[in-house]
Amino acid sequence: MTTLNRPGAPDGHVCGIDTAMEVIGGKWKVLILWALHEHPYRRFGELRRLLPGITEKVLASHLREMEADGVVHRVSYDEVPPRVEYSLTEDGVRLNDALQPLAAWGRERPIARGLEGKAG
Amino acid sequence: MTTLNRPGAPDGHVCGIDTAMEVIGGKWKVLILWALHEHPYRRFGELRRLLPGITEKVLASHLREMEADGVVHRVSYDEVPPRVEYSLTEDGVRLNDALQPLAAWGRERPIARGLEGKAG
DNA sequence: GTGGGTACTTACCCCGGGGTGAGCGAGCAC
DNA sequence: GTGCTCGCTCACCCCGGGGTAAGTACCCAC
Secondary structure, eight states, rough: OHHHHHHHHOSSSSOOOOHHHHHSTTTTHHHHHOOOOOOOEEEHHHHHHHHHTTOOOHHHHHHHHHHTTTSEEEEEOOOSSSSEEEEOOOHHHHHHHHHHHHHHHHSSSSSSHHHHHHOO | OOOOOOOOOOOSSSOOOHHHHHHHOOOTTHHHHHHHHHHSSSSSHHHHSSTTTTTTHHHHHHHHHHHHTTTTEEEEEEEEOEEEEEEOOOHHHHHHHHHHHHHHHHHHHHSSSSSSHOOO
């Protein structure tokens, strides 16, 4: 059978996309990735300002998940006021690179749906 | 300011990823894409069998959205019992291609989190 | 003392994506 | 007649991801 690769599927049809989708499966994760790619070593507040609309709670939880997923690196300095710097790990950089074709597709695609209702 | 490209953002920083994320932003969409790439011109029931766990409602709604997004093509034959064939459009094929680096990343990545809890 | 800035956490609410189960309309096998 | 297949739709429920607002601990400027 070729049933794609649901997690733990024993057959050879490994597509790996769902693994990646779990890592970037958060409303802001690809944007965080992109932001850290464009602006390396940002602090929490800077990141929040780079992502207008994100809430502190969501930014914090997304960063923690991405850290646990090994795509974001967190360094906390013992200072007052506190300073924490976030950056992409090597794996995070590779993930961001892997997202570029997708971004290119999004940019080049014929406007089918979605845009006419949003960018009015 | 470089605030990434929230929809309608006027500055030049177009990353396009969020456009793509909207199109593939459904629990089963990348799997449908992959399935139609591996098995072109499948009927509804075949697709359902290719994606164990998906419900008819979700498969139907996903397919409709993907059709509206221009990545899936639907052909209905006037037969009894009814026959409907789904395939990828050119844009859908390109989207699937654009997902391959992501899939490769998912396959090659060092096991960080997620796997040890699932494929145990 | 008040306010501001840092990097968060906590409690709460809400909406919608997705799962469940049933129904439909046509024809064919029996 | 009953039942089966096919490709859906409809009504319903439920959970959790994400938004809102407030609180925390520390120090500095005023």
